[in-house]
Amino acid sequence: MPTAPPRHDHYIDGAWVPPADGAYLPSTNPATGRVWYKSARGNAEDARRAVDAAATAFENPAWRDLPQPRRGALLRRFAELIGEHAEELARTETLDNGKLLTEMRAQLASLPEYFHFYAGLVDKPHGETVPAARREILNYTVREPLGVVVAITPWNSPLLLTATKIAPALAAGNTVVVKPSEHTSASLLRLVPLFEKAGFPPGVVNVVTGYGDEVGAALVEHPRVAKVSFTGSTGTGSRIAASCASRFVRTTLELGGKSxxxxxxxxxxxxxxxxxxxxxxxxxxxxxxxxxxxxxxxxxxxxxxxxxxxxxxxxxxxxxxxxxxxxxxxxxxxxxxxxxxxxxxxxxxxxxxxxxxxxxxxxxxxxxxxxxxxxxxxxxxxxxxxxxxxxxxxxxxxxxxxxxxxxxxxxxxxxxxxxxxxxxxxxxxxxxxxxxxxxxxxxxNTYRSMSPMSPRSGFKSSGMGIEHGTEAMREYTRLKSVWINTDEGPAEDPFVLRS
Missing domain, CATH: 3.40.309.10 (Aldehyde Dehydrogenase; Chain A, domain 2)
Incomplete structure (x- = not known):
């Protein structure tokens, strides 16, 4: 009697969580045409749980107040764990989307570089001291994390394209909810427990699976989401951009090409x-x-x-x-x-x-x-x-x-x-x-050369925002200007002009 394919739940707040309505989606091995696992079919309730967990983790002192060098150490440890599990992750992705195992081994060998690179940037987004008109005024700027980031990734390179989003997002101090393609969730579901093993607090990284119109749209529209980073078709990207623009939610969109x-x-x-x-x-x-x-x-x-x-x-x-x-x-x-x-x-x-x-x-x-x-x-x-x-x-x-x-x-x-x-x-x-x-x-005189150090962006209908490089860190921060009056004397009368 054939064995039933395994089922994979959502990963929310550091635990495996079954879908709210108990439904699962079949995923097919494209080389054989046979179902080899089922993933949770998420809905709006699953999206709410994941975003709420990420929002709570963002305010948790265990993450919010974590010194930047310690945040970098967590990213480096996570990078090491990817290397330790590279063969398993490479084989999983090959079974899931049909990419050559030889290519996936090479990709997994380079994947830790993204987390090492951004681990080195956690303490680099410095602010500035801005000259003021009066000596008594101190004006400076600081870069702060945005909050909850939703990352929506496609089926062609699940792990790589997820890494390009969550590495800078975490380095900047955000928390993340990832929605992988409903066709290729297995490799990410194998990857995500490594965050807990590396020492990340629960809820910092969450994964919900399912269809875009059932769980992805609910994530995009959640009022506690501060940013959406999406890679996929231009049509879907346009709809996400319109939804986010109506609520002033930031977006990074890597869309189609005809290069x-x-x-x-x-x-x-x-x-x-x-x-x-x-x-x-x-x-x-x-x-x-x-x-x-x-x-x-x-x-x-x-x-x-x-x-x-x-x-x-x-x-x-x-x-x-x-x-x-x-x-x-x-x-x-x-x-x-x-x-x-x-x-x-x-x-x-x-x-x-x-x-x-x-x-x-x-x-x-x-x-x-x-x-x-x-x-x-x-x-x-x-x-x-x-x-x-x-x-x-x-x-x-x-x-x-x-x-x-x-x-x-x-x-x-x-x-x-x-x-x-x-x-x-x-x-x-x-x-x-x-x-x-x-x-x-x-x-x-080359093609498809890539590096986490080199920024990527799309012009025209190919997207907006930047991925990779130091510029990507800015995509996951907000700039605050702070003004401090150091004069402890009496406040000036606003209706008396100074000579």
């Missing part, structure tokens, strides 16, 4: 082609910075198409747990279907497929999972929906250009402005083009 990857005719085409493949097919294209629009200058266009198509056709699909696999499944069935629909749309618009374009033929380990071949389009036009809308899958369109000015118009010709890649040996061109691109991150 250009640009190859000039003086570039090392072999390296550029490898960068294109890594930029759009890594993680099966399920990354907001995917370089899904490639622009190759006319003289190297054919070579770029040939190299990228050949490499795409040779990528090995299969079980993401196996070391020889190069591309795993899409994270959820509906996303595989969405990618398939966009490929049909691209063909109907007149673009032509030179590699991939369909589900793989049934083979060992491929029959039940949500796999789709890495796909290359040519004969595309930048105005096509294929080139304007975020697909979030292993699909790239390669288009030619002639002049630098033409290229800038094409590259900037979408509603998005998240990232861009530039491949050239010309140093002056690298700086010139980088300055003209509407993108919060520009990579030159």
């Amino acid at each position: 250009p990857n640009i190859v000039f005719d003086d570039a090392d085409v072999a390296n550029a082609s490898t960068g294109i493949v890594a930029g759009v097919f890594a993680a099966a294209g399920q990354t907001c910075v995917a370089g899904s629009r490639v622009f190759a200058q006319r003289a190297v266009y054919d070579e770029v198409v040939e190299r990228v198509s050949a490499r795409a056709g040779a990528i090995r699909l299969g079980d993401p747990l196996l070391p020889e696999t190069q591309l795993g499944p899409l994270a959820i069935e509906s996303q595989r279907d969405r990618v398939e629909e966009y490929v049909r749309l691209g063909r109907s618009e007149g673009a032509r497929v030179t590699a991939g374009g369909q589900r793989p033929a049934a083979g060992p380990g491929l029959a039940e999972g949500y796999f789709f071949q890495p796909t290359v389009f040519v004969d595309a036009v930048n105005s096509m929906r294929l080139c304007q809308e975020e697909i979030f899958g292993p699909v790239v369109a390669v288009m030619p250009f002639d002049t630098e000015d033409e290229l800038i118009g094409l590259a900037n010709g979408t509603e998005y402005g998240l990232a861009a890649g530039v491949w050239t040996r010309d140093l002056a061109r690298a700086h010139r083009v980088s300055a003209r691109l509407d993108a919060g991150t520009v990579w030159v």
Whole structure:
């Protein structure tokens, strides 16, 4: 008799808490198509409990009055615990969203860096002494934590994208409620008990799971929430921004992208082609910075198409747990279907497929999972929906250009402005083009390089606010100006003018 899949509850106030109405959601292993666990289906009552726990913890002297060096020590200890549990966390995330185990091991190896980096910043947000008109007046500024922060994260990189939010939030002294994607809650639920083990007081970090419209919206709308940090689609981000703006709640939004990857005719085409493949097919294209629009200058266009198509056709699909696999499944069935629909749309618009374009033929380990071949389009036009809308899958369109000015118009010709890649040996061109691109991150002769030290932001419909870097700490603080009159003499009569 088959064993029932395990059930995971919410994590609230340092304890596992069943959902208020007793409902659970199935989560499927995308490589097999089978349910492997169930997570709590949260509702407004669960959201209230989590926010109330976080608000109480924020006022608790055990957290509120914790000296900053001690707060940093807790973050460092937590980082060490991630390292100790890295293999378990990596395997869990692979089972949950289909990312390659080799990629997840590398990601988990770098994840502690985020907490170590912000542990070093806990005592760095200094205020200033401001000159005043009178010597008797002392005016200074201080940075304070905001309060309860809600972090809503997507299914493509649950642990990494959670770390980019909660590390600076905790370093600044806030408390946090995390709502992971209903499709990929397992890795975060395995991670969160490590906060207690590291010594964080109960309620400082809480996790509620479930659907966005049932528990996520209730978190966003809770009156005790001081900030919402969201990573996901532009449509959902817009709704969150509108809700928060009506109540003057701060937001950080990392949203969609349709990033250009640009190859000039003086570039090392072999390296550029490898960068294109890594930029759009890594993680099966399920990354907001995917370089899904490639622009190759006319003289190297054919070579770029040939190299990228050949490499795409040779990528090995299969079980993401196996070391020889190069591309795993899409994270959820509906996303595989969405990618398939966009490929049909691209063909109907007149673009032509030179590699991939369909589900793989049934083979060992491929029959039940949500796999789709890495796909290359040519004969595309930048105005096509294929080139304007975020697909979030292993699909790239390669288009030619002639002049630098033409290229800038094409590259900037979408509603998005998240990232861009530039491949050239010309140093002056690298700086010139980088300055003209509407993108919060520009990579030159590389793609998808990241560091907790380097800030990331989105332009246009790709979001607002900053993640990573020292600037992210400011996103989780408020600035207070304090005025002190040091003159102990009689107060001046306000109706008598001084000479």
